[in-house]
Amino acid sequence: MKTVVNKFTLSLISAAILAAPSAFAGETAHGKSITEALSDSTVKVNLRARYEGVDQDGKAKDASALTLKSRITVNTGSYSNFSLGLEVDKVDALVDDYAVPGEASEYPVVADPQGTDVNQAFIKYANSGFSAVVGRQRVLHNNQRFVGGVGWRQNEQTYDGVRAQYAAGAFSVDYSYIHNINSITSADVKGEFNLVNAKYKINKNHKLAGFAYLLDYEAAANDKNSSSTVGALYNGKFGKFLVNASLASQSDNGDNPMNYSAMYINAEAGYNFGQVTVIGGYELLGSDDGKVAFNTPLATKHKFNGWADKFLGTPKEGLQDVYLTAKGKVSGVKWAATYHDFSSDEGSIDFGNEIDLVATYQFNKNYGVLVKAANYSEGDAGTAQTDTNKLWVQMTAKF
Template identity: 50%
Template sequence: MKFIKTKLLLAIMTSAIISAPFAIADDTSFNSEIKKAIADSKVGISFRARYEGVDEDGINGASDIEATALTIKSRLTLQTGDYKHWSIGLEVDNVTAVIDNYNDLTNSYNGSDSIVIDPEGTDVNQAFLQFNTQKVKLTAGRQRILHNNQRFIGGVDWRQNEQTYDGYRIQYAVNDTVSLDYSFVHNANRIFEENSKKSNNLSGAFHFANAGYKINKAHTLSAFAYVLDFNKAHAMSSNTYGLLYQGNFGAIKVNLSAATQSDAGDNPLSYDASYYNAEIATELGKITLLGGLEVLGSDKGKAAFSTPFATLHKFQGFADKFLGTGSSTGMANGVEDTYITVKTTLNDVKLAATFHDLVSNEGHIDCGTEVDLIAAYSFKKDYDLLIKFASYSANELSNDTHKLWIQVATKF
């Protein structure tokens, strides 16, 4: 996981130094503002307990593999009040496994269970200094960065160890219709543990830019650019430019997105790939119907459109069978996902079902189908119950996989 390193220790020490004047008690304007900042500070505690069961068919006659995980995430969040528009944020997470019959991808694991990427550990999830006015917000340090629907830049908050970023961000509200958002990130703190077979950190020079334009109340347009130059994972370096449109036509709602991507930095592959997504939704009484097509294109099978910082669990099925899309060692043929979702609410229980039909973009290889089910219920104001089920049926790719999650979350 993301253990406390020198920079974080310095950040905490700086916070302590800044807070030293809090102890001074007189009637000066300075101390009055400090006292107000202390009074406006907020402390939050949250817990999320989750059972995850996995059942996978063996490949090429091998035995089936399973996993059983019961993990608890505990989170402590501190946000100071503003002092002359400045504030400090700190967030610490702990993940504990009550039942750990699963492969968390750590180097110490030597079993044969299915993968559940919820390793145990304690980490600093956020530690930042922030300047905030009505028009401008500046954030420096470890922070959460989420863009649009998290298809390109996200936090992977579904996993117990969230993905956050080390860097600098400026958000500027030009006026009521135009907003600008730019981040320079030098490190991504991923969902893996420090002692992991996967890199728990991805360092480099990463530029995240997003410009939003509110055409009117019913229509918005966003332009985005993601320039990623990795220090070590050179095959992931890329430049991505695209547009996102969201429109409300009364009974019909539309989401459209398109982007182009090419190699960058020291990427050993030279490629160009495209992305597009089209969704249309409507309501029939208490039922919402949504249909969509998402394509992560391939450049003749040598590389595919990739989104290394996305919240991948939200896309291409909850079974997470396509996390390697775009990798030079994974789904270099790309993926086309045709999906239909039905949503409704029954006795305050939110229900949703999604069907995915998946094929490769290059060669149109049948990649299987998946059914995802969700039931969510909130009770006693601060308690949330979630039940999810994913059933992936392989065809010419991978293996049949079934996953069940039961989750209870609360916050104070």
């Protein structure tokens, strides 16, 4: 099945590219000529320079990374409801005293390897609430807890495949068949990934979403991540109160050698005091008898369980994260502070705690600055996580 779909996808891309010049060459009674379509095209340039410093127990040296991401994004205008998109990223390390993922080094890891990458390359059809995209593209679902782009890293995670979306009134549905994941290290991660997300907007203050993710990895080394996940999400506001809740169930899929079932729970409650919003939350990535735990391999995991990235893979004993966030805005500076307390789902293990701080300032629509820090303190002896401090200073420019 996978081979058939992959060939169909490639054939569709090739046919659309070959047809595009002749299709754009003339005008129709209802559409635009190639000249008009091209005149509606956009070209955007995005630059992001970032310093990341890491002090991690167990590593002989501290990491220092000064990287620059240069991105160019081109989107054509629409002709007969078809358009094309291309996005290329280049990551340069001006200071490279750090290890990249998978590298044995005396330095801690900073997951920003150098290189040039085609981030997106797609053909899109859009008409009357329906859209279909074929090729390499972003797929971001809900809060990105299960499917995301890892946009914090300099090289983004994008997806190769076919995506269809339909919206009618308050309801929308989103389905993707993905055959390859373009990871943040530019590695190709192949398999069959079916991603379904449906949303219903009750009103402006209350939203529901349901999702199903069937992941079947091709390489045996990734079989442990093959899983079936089904769940739901709710976001609500009651005046100055806010409530977010999510529940999901996960089990093994494909050639995963582990026969397991695990639960995911997230509950948040917050209050807007005017200048400051305070949010308290609980997140559980459950474990099946301490042998294997709920995992989210396609998520933007940096957003969750602490910015020190100590829990990018869920410990087999599971993970409980009790957190408290305060955030606000003062003189144009947006700020947030979060405290996390980590423990296991099975075995009563103390996984430590973390404090995360961030401040951002947007000078205008083109330029912005960010300062961010994470301080993780380890818990019980014998766990894999060690004391870690991280600091980021970032400048962005877009044109």
